Amino acid sequence: MTGQETSSAGHAGSLVTRIAAAANTAEDDVVEVFATYGIPLAYPPARPRRVRVHRLRVRGLRTGTDQDGPFDRTFTFDSDFTALVASNLRGKTSVLEIITWCLRGSPRDRLQADVRRWLSDVELDATVAGQVLGFRLSLAQGELTRGDVLSATDLDALTNGDVAGSRSGVSTLIRSRAVDDFAAQVSTLMLDRLDLQPMVNTMKKGKQVGTQTHSWPTYFSAINLPAGPDKPLVGEQSMGGLAGRLLQVFLDLPAAAVLTRVKAARDVLQAEVTAERLRSRQAVEQRTADRTRVQEALTTAEGDLARLRQQAPGPSLTDLAVAASQRAREVADAQDECDELNRVYREARRQRQADEKTLNNVKESEIARLLFHGLDPSACPRCETPITTQRRQEELNVHRCAVCTAEVAGEPAADDEVEKEAQARLDASRAAESKVRGELDAAESALSQLTAQLDTAQQQLRTDSTADAVRDRMSAELEVARWKGALEMLPQEGGAEGEQENTVLAVLAGADKVLDQDSKSAAADLLTELNAEIVELSHRFGMTALESVEIDRAARLKVIKGGGAQSTFSKQSPGEQVRLRIAVVIALLRVGARHGISTHPGLILLDSPKAEEVQDLDAAALFTELAKLAASDQVQVLITTADFEVSRSALPADCLVMAEEGASLW
Numbered sequence: 001m002t003g004q005e006t007s008s009a010g011h012a013g014s015l016v017t018r019i020a021a022a023a024n025t026a027e028d029d030v031v032e033v034f035a036t037y038g039i040p041l042a043y044p045p046a047r048p049r050r051v052r053v054h055r056l057r058v059r060g061l062r063t064g065t066d067q068d069g070p071f072d073r074t075f076t077f078d079s080d081f082t083a084l085v086a087s088n089l090r091g092k093t094s095v096l097e098i099i100t101w102c103l104r105g106s107p108r109d110r111l112q113a114d115v116r117r118w119l120s121d122v123e124l125d126a127t128v129a130g131q132v133l134g135f136r137l138s139l140a141q142g143e144l145t146r147g148d149v150l151s152a153t154d155l156d157a158l159t160n161g162d163v164a165g166s167r168s169g170v171s172t173l174i175r176s177r178a179v180d181d182f183a184a185q186v187s188t189l190m191l192d193r194l195d196l197q198p199m200v201n202t203m204k205k206g207k208q209v210g211t212q213t214h215s216w217p218t219y220f221s222a223i224n225l226p227a228g229p230d231k232p233l234v235g236e237q238s239m240g241g242l243a244g245r246l247l248q249v250f251l252d253l254p255a256a257a258v259l260t261r262v263k264a265a266r267d268v269l270q271a272e273v274t275a276e277r278l279r280s281r282q283a284v285e286q287r288t289a290d291r292t293r294v295q296e297a298l299t300t301a302e303g304d305l306a307r308l309r310q311q312a313p314g315p316s317l318t319d320l321a322v323a324a325s326q327r328a329r330e331v332a333d334a335q336d337e338c339d340e341l342n343r344v345y346r347e348a349r350r351q352r353q354a355d356e357k358t359l360n361n362v363k364e365s366e367i368a369r370l371l372f373h374g375l376d377p378s379a380c381p382r383c384e385t386p387i388t389t390q391r392r393q394e395e396l397n398v399h400r401c402a403v404c405t406a407e408v409a410g411e412p413a414a415d416d417e418v419e420k421e422a423q424a425r426l427d428a429s430r431a432a433e434s435k436v437r438g439e440l441d442a443a444e445s446a447l448s449q450l451t452a453q454l455d456t457a458q459q460q461l462r463t464d465s466t467a468d469a470v471r472d473r474m475s476a477e478l479e480v481a482r483w484k485g486a487l488e489m490l491p492q493e494g495g496a497e498g499e500q501e502n503t504v505l506a507v508l509a510g511a512d513k514v515l516d517q518d519s520k521s522a523a524a525d526l527l528t529e530l531n532a533e534i535v536e537l538s539h540r541f542g543m544t545a546l547e548s549v550e551i552d553r554a555a556r557l558k559v560i561k562g563g564g565a566q567s568t569f570s571k572q573s574p575g576e577q578v579r580l581r582i583a584v585v586i587a588l589l590r591v592g593a594r595h596g597i598s599t600h601p602g603l604i605l606l607d608s609p610k611a612e613e614v615q616d617l618d619a620a621a622l623f624t625e626l627a628k629l630a631a632s633d634q635v636q637v638l639i640t641t642a643d644f645e646v647s648r649s650a651l652p653a654d655c656l657v658m659a660e661e662g663a664s665l666w
Contacts, residue, residue, distance in 0.1 A: 015041055015042070015514070016030050016031060016041060018514045019507065019510045019511045019514050020507075020510070021510075022509075022510030022511075022513050022514050023503075023506040023507045023509065023510030023511075024506065024510075025503055025506055025507060025510075029503055029507055030507050030510075030511070033503075033504050033507040033508065034507075034511075036504075037261070037265050039258055039261050039262060039265070040258060043256075043257075043258055045252060045597060045598065046195040046196075046252050046597070046598040047129065047194075047195040047598060048129060048130065048598050049129050049193075049194035049195055049196070049598050049599075049601050050127070050129065050130070050601060050602045050603075050634075051103070051126065051127070051128050051129075051194070051223070051601040051602065051603045051636075052077075052126060052127045052602070052603060052636050053077050053099060053103075053124065053125070053126045053603065053636070053638070054076065054077055054078075054125045054126060054127065054155055055074065055075065055076050055077070055123070055124070055125040055155075055159065056074070056075045056077075056095065056098065056099060056122075056123070056124050056125075057072070057073070057074040057075075057121075057122070057123040057124075058071070058072075058073055058098060058119060058121070058122055058666055059071065059072045059073075059119070059120055059121040059122075060118045060119040060120040060121070060139075061118060061120070062118045062664075063117075063118065064114060065664075067663070067664050071118075071666055073665075073666035075095065075657060075666075077636070077638065078654075079630075079654055079655050080627075080630035080631050080634075080635065080636050080637065081626060081627040081630040081631070081636075081637045081639075081651070081655050082636075082637070082638050082639070082655055082656075082657060083623065083639050083640070083641060083647050083651055083655055083656050083657070083658075084096075084638065084639070084640045084641075084657050084665060085640075085641055085642070085643075085644055085647045085656055085657065085658040085659065086640075086642065086658070086659040086663070086664070086665040087642055087659070087661055087662050087663070088642050090659060090662075090663065090664045090665050091115075091659075091664050091665035091666050092607070092608070092640035092641075092642070092665055093110060093607050093608070093640060094111060094112070094115045094665075094666075095638075095640070095665065095666070096224065096605045096607055096638060096640060097110050097111035098111065098119075098122055098124075099124060099605065099638070100220070100224050100605065101122070101137070102122065102124040102126075102135035102137065103124070103126065103135070103186075103190070103220065103223075104183075104186070104216065104217055104220045104224075105182060105183035105184070105185070105186030105187050105190070105216065105217070106179070106182075106183040106186075106217065108224075110607075113142060116139070116142035116143075117141055117142040119137075119139045119142075120138070120139055120140070121136075121137070121138055121139070122135075122136070122137040122139070123135070123136055123137075125155055125158050125159065127155075128190065128193045128194065129193045129194055129195070131151060131193060132151065132152045132153065132154060132155055132157075132158065133149060133150065133151060133152075133173070134148075134149070134150035134151075134152060134158040134170075135147075135148075135149055135150075135186075136148040136149070136150065143179065144179045144182060145177065146175075146176070146177050147174065147175075147176050147177075147182035147186075148172060148174060148175050148176075149172070149173045149174035149185075149186065149189060150170055150171065150172055150173065151170070151171050151172075151173050152169050152170045152171075153169035153170075154169065157169040157170050158170065173189060174186065174189060186216070187215045187216035187217065188216075190216045190219075191215065191216050191219075194219075194601060195598065196216070196219055196249065196257075197257035197261075198213050198214065198215045199213070199214040199215075199218060199242065199245050199246075199249075199257065199260050200212070200213050200214075200260055200261050200264040201214070201240035201241065201242070201245075201260065201263075201264055202240075202263075202264050202267035202268055202271075203240065210268065211264050211268055212240065214237075214240075214242060218235060218237065218242060218246070219246065219249075221235040221236040221237070221246075222234055222235050222246050222250065222585070222600065223600075223601060223603050223604065223605055224605040224607075225578075225581050225582065225585070225604060225605065225606050226581075227574070227578065227607065227608075227609075229570065229574055229577060231577075232555060232569075233247075233551075233555050233556075233557050233569050233580065233581060233584060234246045234247050234250075234555045234581075234584060241554060243554070243555035244552075244553055244554035244555040244556070245260055246555065247551075247553065247554075247555040247584075247588075248519065248523070248553055250588050250592075250599045250600045251522075251523065251526050251527075251530075251588065251591070251592075251597070251599060252592070252597040252598055252599060253519045253522050253523050253526075253553070256519060258515060259512070259515040259516060259519060262508055262511045262512050262515060263512055265508055266505065266508035266509060266512055269501065269504060269505055269508065270505060272501075273501050273502075273505060276501075287490055287491060290490055291487065291490050294483055294486045294487045294490065295487060297483050298480065298483035298484060298487060301476060301479040301480045301482075301483055302480055304476045304479070305473065305476035305477060305479075305480055308469065308472050308473045308476055309473065311469060320457065320460055320461045321461060323457050324454065324457035324458050324460075324461050327450060327453050327454035327457050328454055330450050330453075330454075331447065331450045331451055331454050334443065334446055334447040334450050335447060337443050337447075338440070338443045338444055338447050341436065341439050341440040341443050342440060344436050345433070345436040345437055345440050348429065348432045348433040348436045349433050351429045351432070351433075352426070352429040352430050352432075352433045354429075355422070355425045355426040355428075355429045356426055358422050358425070358426075359419070359422040359423060359425075359426050519553065520553070523553050526591055526595070527551055527552065527553070529591050529594070530551055530584075530587050530588065530591050531548065531549050531550060531551055533583075533586070533587035533590050533591060534549050534551065534557075534580065534583045534584060534587045535547075535548055535549055537582070537583035537586055537587060537625075537629070538579055538580060538583045540621075540625040540629075541579040541582065541583065541621065541622050541625055542579065542621045542622065543576060543579055543580075545561045545562045546559065546560075546561055547560045547561060547562060547564070548560045549580075551584075556568070556569070557569040557580065557584075559571075559572060559580075575609075578606075578609045579622065582604065582606065582609075582626070585600050585604055585635075586629055586633055586635060588600045589602055589633050589634070589635055590633060593633070593634075602634060602635045602636060603635070603636050603638075604635060604636070604637045604638070604639075605638050606637065606638070606639045606640070607639075607640050608640050608641060608642065609622060609639065609641075610641055610642075610643055610646075619641070619643060619646045619650075620646050620649060620650040621650075623639070623641075623646065623647065623650040623651055624650045624651070626639065627650075627651055627652075627655055644658070644661060
């Protein structure tokens with residue numbers, strides 16, 4: 001068991017206890033918080049994560065150049081060190097970028113748009129953590145139309161028949177027709193195979209704090225080494241401490257990924273709690289101001305009410321109200337009586353008019369005298385059909401019954417006798433009408449008097465000073481009640497802080513402290529060894545003036561040159577930065593091999609290192625030493641250069657993939 005494994009095992013059993021002690025809380029709280037955030041409480045050593053590429057095939061149609069036409073080129077990478085040599089703008093960088101597209105899952109901007117449009121099919125065979133994988137891309141107009149990742153028992157199975165199911169030993173791991181989906185699936189696959197975890201860091205946008213997740217493409221930036229003075233020592237992003245996190249992961253420091261997630265969770269929760277506490281304080285201040293305002297309004301209302309209660313009482317408002325109410329009831333009763341008499345009067349008048357008409361008819365018509373004592377229905381008693389005016393007229397004119405239309409025959413009664421009876425009926429109806437008219441006139445007069453009395457009572461009620469005083473007291477009492485209710489609704493205190501959030505923060509802070517101590521302890525000896533390896537490798541790469549370096553867990557590199565002059569990595573020349581980046585990767589592999597830990601994937605893609613130099617880079621020495629180190633340290637290096645002379649003089653022929661000067665590499 002290695003030293004790091006012993007440390008991890010020793011810490012694992014007591015990790016919950018140590019975090020609980022650091023957080024001053026119960027162990028159950030630690031377990032619950034880690035489970036809530038999905039953070040593991042154990043961090044075993046990582047599995048081996050070596051990556052090696054074996055074969056690349058590109059097919060398509062080149063257009064818009066002096067070498068247009070179809071192409072179908074296969075590159076094999078049997079050596080640990082391979083130099084792709086061609087003139088500038090002849091496809092060297094594109095080879096590295098196409099390999100990057102396959103392994104990374106998505107292309108970088110350095111793969112030019114016109115080159116992407118030439119491609120129709122890409123095949124890459126590689127070994128990832130001991131598993132043979134085949135990456136297959138189909139493209140049209142520079143865009144991915146289909147992406148497959150195959151798994152095979154050996155390389156021959158991929159080379160001879162890479163369609164899943166057509167030969168034994170080949171299966172499909174990924175099949176996608178969407179660009180983003182393919183990239184996401186490749187990222188998930190590579191993280192799983194290489195035993196890596198997404199890195200989460202916090203980011204601020206204004207007053208908001210959130211998280212940003214960095215996946216496989218961020219790790220891959222330590223494989224395809226960036227160039228340029230604005231890039232960090234490890235990877236290509238300096239923001240969020242990513243360079244240091246990559247270094248810690250590749251040193252397999254205990255809980256490197258776990259520590260990252262703990263820090264991110266703590267930062268986000270702390271920001272949320274801080275914001276909530278600020279809102280709570282503001283709410284308390286607002287409630288205090290509201291209570292002061294309401295209390296002042298209540299005091300004023302109570303003073304107004306006390307003043308109104310001390311005033312001398314006026315005439316009885318109750319008596320006025322009772323009188324007005326009584327008049328109102330009397331008016332209502334009188335109105336009902338008038339309405340009823342009015343109805344009776346209209347009925348008496350109608351009867352009188354009917355009797356007058358009947359008298360006229362019996363005087364003038366024999367048929368009227370004949371039917372005088374008969375029924376006078378307004379509708380057929382059988383079917384209820386109304387009897388029309390025309391039929392009544394026909395009854396008088398042609399002696400036909402208005403009800404049944406039969407001819408009316410018979411001897412009429414004596415004229416005097418019928419007329420007397422008709423006159424008697426008319427006299428009676430006139431007397432009844434006159435009587436009702438008199439009663440209606442009397443009722444209307446009484447209603448008019450009562451209405452006037454009601455108006456007077458209501459006017460007295462409205463204008464009486466007592467009414468004003470009562471209304472004022474009632475308003476004051478309502479105002480007092482309203483402000484008392486408002487005061488009761490306002491809490492007197494701001495409330496206690498959320499104990500649950502405090503516990504979670506304490507656990508995360510304790511975990512940060514404990515895990516950081518574990519990481520720092522494990523890193524001490526490893527970083528010392530890493531410093532020595534970086535210096536030795538840099539000397540071999542031509543940095544003879546370098547005396548020592550000091551690298552920390554944040555991947556910050558202090559450089560000490562002749563005479564003890566100290567500077568930082570960012571202050572070095574572009575050529576020195578290239579050599580130091582390469583030295584760090586190989587140093588990681590050496591230290592990892594010595595301690596039996598999984599570090600860098602062991603694949604280096606380096607594009608035109610000489611382009612970063614002005615005068616001081618000895619390209620021949622760099623190429624020679626890289627070739628030697630690749631063979632001895634089990635690292636695979638793919639490098640590009642446009643220097644034909646240096647390549648031929650410094651490297652054996654089996655390490656070179658060389659185009660004719662001026663010709664395309666593929």
